[in-house]
Amino acid sequence: MHNDPALLRVERLTKTYSRRSWLAARHPEMPAVAGVDLELRAKHCLAIVGASGSGKSTLARCIAGLEQPTSGRIQFAGRELHAAMIHRRIQLIFQDPGASLNPRFRVAEALEEPLVIHGKNFGREETVERLRQVGLAESMAERLTSQLSGGQKARLALARALAALDQGHPNILILDESLASLDLSVQAQMVNLLLDLRKPRQLAYILIAHDLSLALHWAGEIAVMYQGQIVERNTPHMLLADPRHPHTKQLVAASLEKESLTTEGGGGRPGV
Amino acid sequence: MFKRYLLRRLLHAVLLLAGVSVLSFVLLELAPGDFLGEARINPQLSASTIAALQEQYGLNQSLPHKYLSWLGSVTKGSFGVSFSYNLPVSTLLWPRARKTLQLTLASLFLSWLIALPLGVLSAGRRGGWLDRGTSLVTSLLLGLPDLVLACLVLFLAVRTGWFRTGHPILPITVLVLAALPLLVRHVRSALLDVAQQPHVRAARAHGIHGMQLWFQWLLPAAANPLASLFGLSIAGLISSSLLVETILGWPGLGPLFLEAIAARDFYLVIGPVMLSAVFLVAGVLIGDLLLYLVDPRIRTGI
Numbered sequence: 001m002h003n004d005p006a007l008l009r010v011e012r013l014t015k016t017y018s019r020r021s022w023l024a025a026r027h028p029e030m031p032a033v034a035g036v037d038l039e040l041r042a043k044h045c046l047a048i049v050g051a052s053g054s055g056k057s058t059l060a061r062c063i064a065g066l067e068q069p070t071s072g073r074i075q076f077a078g079r080e081l082h083a084a085m086i087h088r089r090i091q092l093i094f095q096d097p098g099a100s101l102n103p104r105f106r107v108a109e110a111l112e113e114p115l116v117i118h119g120k121n122f123g124r125e126e127t128v129e130r131l132r133q134v135g136l137a138e139s140m141a142e143r144l145t146s147q148l149s150g151g152q153k154a155r156l157a158l159a160r161a162l163a164a165l166d167q168g169h170p171n172i173l174i175l176d177e178s179l180a181s182l183d184l185s186v187q188a189q190m191v192n193l194l195l196d197l198r199k200p201r202q203l204a205y206i207l208i209a210h211d212l213s214l215a216l217h218w219a220g221e222i223a224v225m226y227q228g229q230i231v232e233r234n235t236p237h238m239l240l241a242d243p244r245h246p247h248t249k250q251l252v253a254a255s256l257e258k259e260s261l262t263t264e265g266g267g268g269r270p271g272v
Numbered sequence: 273m274f275k276r277y278l279l280r281r282l283l284h285a286v287l288l289l290a291g292v293s294v295l296s297f298v299l300l301e302l303a304p305g306d307f308l309g310e311a312r313i314n315p316q317l318s319a320s321t322i323a324a325l326q327e328q329y330g331l332n333q334s335l336p337h338k339y340l341s342w343l344g345s346v347t348k349g350s351f352g353v354s355f356s357y358n359l360p361v362s363t364l365l366w367p368r369a370r371k372t373l374q375l376t377l378a379s380l381f382l383s384w385l386i387a388l389p390l391g392v393l394s395a396g397r398r399g400g401w402l403d404r405g406t407s408l409v410t411s412l413l414l415g416l417p418d419l420v421l422a423c424l425v426l427f428l429a430v431r432t433g434w435f436r437t438g439h440p441i442l443p444i445t446v447l448v449l450a451a452l453p454l455l456v457r458h459v460r461s462a463l464l465d466v467a468q469q470p471h472v473r474a475a476r477a478h479g480i481h482g483m484q485l486w487f488q489w490l491l492p493a494a495a496n497p498l499a500s501l502f503g504l505s506i507a508g509l510i511s512s513s514l515l516v517e518t519i520l521g522w523p524g525l526g527p528l529f530l531e532a533i534a535a536r537d538f539y540l541v542i543g544p545v546m547l548s549a550v551f552l553v554a555g556v557l558i559g560d561l562l563l564y565l566v567d568p569r570i571r572t573g574i
Contacts, residue, residue: 066477087479100474104492104568117479146569164478 005078006039007170007204008063008090013037013072014228015058031070032058034228042170043198045205047215049251050225056208057095059225060174063206064092077170087114088166093178097157103146107131107156110145114164122163134159135193151186154178158193162201170202177208191218212255216240224248273571274564281560285553292549296542297339306331307355307536329355342539351546352539354532361543364528369547372517372524375440376509376551379447383455383509384502386448391459392486398464406460410453418512422446422519443513443520450512451505458501462494469493495566503559507552514548 015033033055040046050056061067063074065086073080076089094100101110111130112121122130128138134155140148148156157178165171173194179187195218197203209215215222216236224232224239224247231245243249308325311317326332330341342352350360357364394403413421425446429435435442466472472489480489517526525544532540564570 064477084479087477092477094470094474096470099470102471102475102489102493113475113480114478116484144568 007042007077008038008040008172009073009075009078010036010038010059010063011073011075013059013062013074014070015055015062015067016070031055031228033062033069035072036225036228036230038223038230038233040172040204040206042204043202044221045198045207045219047207047209047219047222048225048230049209049212049215049222051247052210054225055228056225057176060092060176060206060208063172064090064174066092076172087164089169090172090174091161091164092174092176093157093161095177096181097178098148098150098153098181100157101145101153101160103144105145106141107136107143107145107148108141110156111160111163113160130159130163131156133162133197135189150182151189154182154186154190155193158190162197165201167201170204172204172206174206175208177210179214180209187214211258212236212239212251213258216255224251277564277570278561281557285557288553289546289549293542293546294339296545297335297342300538300541301335301338303536305536307538309536338538342542351543354537354540356532356535356537356540361539364540365525365543365547368523368525368528371522372510372513372526373551375443375447375517375522375524376506376513378440379444379451379509379513380506382444383448383451383505387452387455387459391456392463392491394456394460395463395467403460406456410456413449414453418446418450418515419519421449422516426520438521440522443516443522446516446520447509447512450516451509454508455501455505459494459498462497463490466490466493492566496563499562499566500559502562503555503557506555506558507548510548510551510555514544 013033013036014031016031036055036059038046048056048059058067062069065081065083076086081089102113105113108122108127111127115121127141131138131140136152136155136159140152145153145156161173165173175194179190182190191214194203194205198205205219207215207219212222219236221233222236222239223230224245226245226247232239232243232248234242239248240252243252307329308322308331311325312322330338333341345352345360349362351362351365353359354361354364390402390406394400394406397403416424422443425442426437429437429439429442467490472485472493475485475489513524514526514529516522517524518530521527525547529541529544531537532544
């Protein structure tokens with residue numbers, strides 16, 4: 001369809017959890033992800049929306065290389081990546097970004113966490129620059145991460161994810177409901193920060209969410225996930241105007257209801 | 273910062289000890305009988321002799337009066353007078369307290385020396401043979417009361433003739449075996465708990481593993497509950513020591529305490545009670561100080 005190849009291409013991905021038991025050998029469970037195809041182009045934003053248990057987080061973890069898919073292919077820029085390489089091109093920010101920081105570490109140490117296995121560290125200047133990039137002051141560097149506010153922790157988690165990624169190449173950042181725990185104004189600041197970083201850091205985003213509210217504002221495309229499968233994919237406009245799958249209809253109805261409850265209307269930025 | 277932390281903790285400790293002393297006085301006063309119970313039914317002693325003895329021991333004083341004069345003796349370091357020995361409680365208490373402390377400190381050191389690596393290895397290879405074996409043995413030990421354990425060790429010692437009764441290794445073995453299950457299980461579960469924490473999972477996702485993960489993520493995060501447990505384990509060892517000493521014939525506080533209770537030797541009962549309370553408080557204090565050392569968040573006062 002497009003001339004430029006997709007940055008990420010996922011084909012027929014499945015992930016089945018099996019539960020080991022003392023008595024029986026293995027019980028195959030219902031697959032968490034059941035045959036998902038998707039692609040994502042560089043610097044684009046794809047939202048994967050679904051209820052809890054729909055398999056969206058498992059899908060994200062498979063893409064980020066944190067979990068081994070049962071079957072299917074994941075290609076990055078036309079190639080299958082080696083496990084160690086995945087983390088340098090695809091990073092995932094966890095559901096509660098604050099809790100993903102070691103509370104005993106200073107901010108500068110936490111920022112360098114992805115470098116530890118390479119035995120490297122940032123100099124003072126680069127640390128400050130990287131903190132500044134996500135809107136954290138230089139004075140924060142020596143604080144303990146547990147002394148930061150929720151919003152500051154989210155920014156630090158973002159800076160840490162960026163520190164893991166190879167610079168100068170198109171990369172992917174997965175937000176696994178990472179903004180859900182933040183209050184609305186901080187959430188908006190984070191969205192703006194992420195959108196600002198998109199071009200200079202060549203970031204494509206996969207936004208995992210359980211409702212449409214954030215996805216509608218800044219995703220170029222929304223995939224609705226239901227029982228391990230992507231049941232519908234469309235642009236935000238089309239999805240709102242013409243939801244096909246019953247689950248999509250539910251999501252749209254829920255989001256319209258929420259919209260009518262809040263005093264301020266949609267606003268926000270158009271999809272990218 | 274550290275001074276304030278220490279002062280606050282010490283103040284807590286003093287208040288706690290004051291509470292324990294008042295409570296022991298009240299409870300002991302409420303208990304039926306007193307030191308002269310036997311003498312009263314002795315037909316050879318006249319009522320006037322009993323009254324004189326009562327006067328001499330201060331048994332007919334009111335409770336607050338007793339408490340205050342006891343407090344006075346504490347400041348002089350004597351902790352009251354034992355009725356049956358006619359000696360200051362302190363002279364009876366110190367040599368025995370030293371014996372009990374020897375026992376408890378040796379058991380404390382040994383039990384942690386075994387529990388830490390065993391718990392760490394069990395958690396590291398969860399479901400492996402070591403983990404299952406440990407879990408089986410600790411459940412077994414957990415089900416055995418200290419009393420039975422002590423009798424068992426005594427029986428074995430006598431049957432095999434390896435150690436004469438009264439050898440310190442016997443009570444130490446019992447105390448270590450009694451303390452071990454709880455410690456191993458706590459160490460194991462603290463580590464498993466920590467391994468599930470998001471910040472450890474994030475570190476793993478960044479490829480950090482092995483010794484680095486253990487020493488920079490897992491152990492520091494698990495240290496908090498374990499530091500508190502360390503303090504409590506001192507207290508636990510002291511209280512089981514009292515029982516084990518009595519059965520195995522170790523001349524510590526245990527036998528003296530039992531004797532004092534049987535004789536209603538008021539101040540000689542209060543002495544060991546207060547001493548164990550002091551050990552308990554000291555244990556908790558040590559736990560708090562350890563916590564202060566291992567957790568930078570407490571140091572910075574969050």
